[in-house]
Amino acid sequence: MTDDVMRWEEADGRMDEYILAHIEAEPEYLKEVHRLTNLRLAYSQMCSGHLQGRLLKMLCRLTHAHRVLELGTFSGYATLSLAEGLTPDEAGNAPEIHTIEIFDELEDFLHEVFAGSPLGHYIHLHIGDALQVLPTLTPGFDLCFMDADKRLYPQYFEAVVPVMRAGGLILADNTLWGGKVIEPVKDSDTQTQGILAFNDRVAHDDRVETVILPLRDGLTLIRKK
Secondary structure (H helix, E strand, O other): OOHHHHHHHHHHHHHHHHHHHOOOOOOHHHHHHHHHHHHHOOOHHHOOHHHHHHHHHHHHHHOOOOEEEEEOOOOOHHHHHHHHOOOOOOOOOOOEEEEEEOOHHHHHHHHHHHHOOOOHHHEEEEEOOHHHHHHHOOOOEEEEEEOOOHHHHHHHHHHHHHHEEEEEEEEEEOOOHHHHHHOOOOOOOHHHHHHHHHHHHHHOOOOEEEEEEOOOOOEEEEEEO
16 A cells, blocks of 8 residues: 555545534434444444435435435434434425335344334334335335445336426435446446446436435435426
């Protein structure tokens, strides 16, 4: 490792610390979810974390989202962050989040962390394949956070667009995929292939407007026209 690379990595780490010190504080119950994720779950690096959690809350708040959809619950950190930004509708009806997780071994963990949150009663957990669950949900979602199987991102997109309201916002995570999107792709790398196909599709779909933010591993904002 060269001195330049070492200095850059050190500066990058210090910048992360600076950013986290100058944004809204991480709620105590989310700190606990993060701790439990690292303690009890494999692939704990998939947890959204402080910065992305605050961004999800902010985007939910800015869009006045009343009904939120999430594909890929994992440990529930992003779900609870989104719940903080929910807005009651004009009639005063309670907001709601429908979150879909395919791995049933996470169900007990998720019920535990949602029950321990003051916002857990807004959350409806669905265990199963998102492509099968989505057609059973009532359309009209204001915001969707997509963070599930990267191989299926194109199929998820086609299933999600019809259930979003006009002007609704779709957030797709990991769309720069560790920089693999600009590298040669192996035939066996189906996850990168899925991300590439998704990125190409949304960039040329006249039903939506799209921008990619280079936050963490890439976050794509997609507005349904």
